[in-house]
Amino acid sequence: MAKNIRQQMVPDLQHLRILVAEDEFFVANDIALWLERAGATIIGPAPTLREAMESLSSADDIQVAVLDINLNGELIFPVADELVRRSVPVIFYSGYDTMNVPERFKSVARLSKCAGSADLVSAVFEEYLQNLSTLAPAGLGVPDQSVIDLIPGLRLRARQLTPNAEAADYLVERTLERAIVSVASRCRSQPLDQWLHEMMVAIHLESPYGLN
Template identity: 75%
Template sequence: MPDLQQLRVLVAEDEFFVANDIALWLEKAGATIIGPTPTVKETLKSLAQAFDVQVAVLDINLNGELIFPVADELALRSVPVVFFSGYDDMSVPERFRSAARLSKCAGASDLVNAVFEQHLRGGNQGEIQRQSG
């Protein structure tokens, strides 16, 4: 399993036990966890206070609200994203199609590997451009 030492990972997940598993898996691999946060509002608040997020693990639906405003902010900061969700690929907007996606059925090693690979790739996937206007 890759070593995630010193990697700061934002986790947004509304299911307590899943959030706890994600945090434990990533901490066991050496990452520092920001969150987990259960709502889009709380995730954006955490993100506003944490300028050094390096990778994010995001559930697509947090208590009935889609996570894409958070993903947009992360893309503006060039922070790579792993969507960890029960939703299918059709639920991901085109601008995030190249972001990593894992089913919630995935295990610890799959998630740690995805976070590591996204960190290596950097924030080039799913970048959006500011629209003038």
């Protein structure tokens, strides 16, 4: 039962378009399968640096990238540079735990190939959410609260609504997933924390007994 609950708590990636660059066939297949099962659309997987660069040229709507650092002896950094230029969040998914990366990539998320499917999907979701920053309605360019800063408060509110810790965390995830989809309809005058808390209560009322 606990395993089933954890599986249900994997975030819905909401059809995010994710570039995957990986030279090992079976690893690339696993990554694509895990992310597609979570709702993502895969660009690639690209097994070489050249093919990854071609994917960048043909796709201008990439939202997250999962990149192996070493593709058949070529380092992925030119691809990462272009993605950073486009403000696309990058995750280095590599078996080289001790490999040095250039200083400009020190803040890029890194995940070991020993990580499982739930870890990868959660990392993709968190990086995308972090990149959204505020969930502010498009085109307004006005400073807003940070979603990441609001998560502790959301978790506390969720625990007030349901005493089960796993169900509470799932409620937070569902709230953030719905917020990403619904951001265009948010009234800009409403504080972000108030909007998210009201959304959480509405979701809880839809399913007051926890996971469904």
